[in-house]
Amino acid sequence: MSHPCPSPTSGSAPVTWADPARHAAFDAWLAPLAATHGLLAHTLRPASADASFRRYLRLDHADGNGDSCIVMDAPPDKEDCCPFAHVQQLMQAAGLRVPDILAWDEAHGFMLLTDLGRQTVIELLDPARPEAARDWYLQAVDALVQWQLASRPGVLPAYDEPLLRRELALFPDWYIARHRGVALDDAQQATLQRAFDAIVRQNLTAPSVFVHRDFMTRNLMAPPESSTGPASALGVLDFQDAVYGPVTYDIASLLRDAFISWDEEFVIDITVRYWEKARRAGILGASSASGWGDDFGAFYRDVEWMGLQRHLKVAGIFARLTLRDGKPRYLADAPRFIGYIRSTASRYRELAPLLRLIDRIEGIEAPSGYAFGRV
Numbered sequence: 001m002s003h004p005c006p007s008p009t010s011g012s013a014p015v016t017w018a019d020p021a022r023h024a025a026f027d028a029w030l031a032p033l034a035a036t037h038g039l040l041a042h043t044l045r046p047a048s049a050d051a052s053f054r055r056y057l058r059l060d061h062a063d064g065n066g067d068s069c070i071v072m073d074a075p076p077d078k079e080d081c082c083p084f085a086h087v088q089q090l091m092q093a094a095g096l097r098v099p100d101i102l103a104w105d106e107a108h109g110f111m112l113l114t115d116l117g118r119q120t121v122i123e124l125l126d127p128a129r130p131e132a133a134r135d136w137y138l139q140a141v142d143a144l145v146q147w148q149l150a151s152r153p154g155v156l157p158a159y160d161e162p163l164l165r166r167e168l169a170l171f172p173d174w175y176i177a178r179h180r181g182v183a184l185d186d187a188q189q190a191t192l193q194r195a196f197d198a199i200v201r202q203n204l205t206a207p208s209v210f211v212h213r214d215f216m217t218r219n220l221m222a223p224p225e226s227s228t229g230p231a232s233a234l235g236v237l238d239f240q241d242a243v244y245g246p247v248t249y250d251i252a253s254l255l256r257d258a259f260i261s262w263d264e265e266f267v268i269d270i271t272v273r274y275w276e277k278a279r280r281a282g283i284l285g286a287s288s289a290s291g292w293g294d295d296f297g298a299f300y301r302d303v304e305w306m307g308l309q310r311h312l313k314v315a316g317i318f319a320r321l322t323l324r325d326g327k328p329r330y331l332a333d334a335p336r337f338i339g340y341i342r343s344t345a346s347r348y349r350e351l352a353p354l355l356r357l358i359d360r361i362e363g364i365e366a367p368s369g370y371a372f373g374r375v
Helices: 020-037 082-093 130-149 161-168 170-179 186-203 249-255 264-280 296-323 328-345 349-362
Strands: 045-048 055-060 068-073 101-105 110-114 208-211 243-246
Touching (some): 020 068, 020 110, 130 208, 130 264, 161 170, 161 186, 170 328, 186 296, 186 349, 249 296, 264 296, 296 328, 328 349
Antiparallel strands (some): 045 055, 055 068, 068 110, 101 110, 208 243
16 A cells, blocks of 8 residues: 655655665666657656555656656566556556556566656545535546446456455554453453444445446646646556455545545445446446345445444554554554554444443543434
């Protein structure tokens, strides 16, 4: 899971290399490409930060028209570029706007890509102005439906029960034990395990489609203002972790964002619009005669439970990024995910024990009185 940050300006600090041998290999790879593609090697600069071990660099074209290219620097001992190349082909075949791969040094983990722009959708959003955000989210929904329509089994790794459980384990291992420093007793561990069992069981009832796995506005690029036709669609980035799994995952990721939050009225509005388009496209329940997805209330419940799995996972990932990888800025957004977790857990009676456990870990005093959640 990675989260590219907004692009720095051209006045950014120069690119540094921890390994001189890797620096030399990069220079040797870039020199002929710069000549072939008309690039100015001396303009190389950071393009974005990333939660993974890969980084992205930008360099300008020599024609001076403002166009540029992106270099992915992904050390092969830490990152595998093959999934990126595979999913890029799938998304491009589905008609999505993704970077073209102009060159790839697989042995060293260098890749030259076309530049989709310098403004992510999240940079254009204001949580206080949901009306202004609606069109961006509807465009995102269109891109998501287009991606899901291309789905077929056996092409991407399965988002199955073992993977869902491995991800959930990040929460107790990294967030609870290492970040919060809390040792769960046997009863608390059993409470967490029962909640995880219920979450996974619910998640696996959904039909399977292609899942981006980090489909959110920070990974969507706004089209250039002058663009028309296919170039006017949102650009999609950070897709290398795509899998084949629950249809509810990406819409939950989009509307319960790691870095921006919306009132539930807005979340429901966009979710309804996605649900309507996905039903018309035959995505919801297309492989089942059970009628899954026919009722929006039941569908929204499934989206919430899928989002809960993601929130628990991401809270663990953000703690790991801080404690293992030395990237503390991500943990600053952990309270947003704890808020998502508490909000969902408060709605359903079977999740009440999980809510009490989270409140105990967070030092939150539960309100007195009676509350009646959804069943």
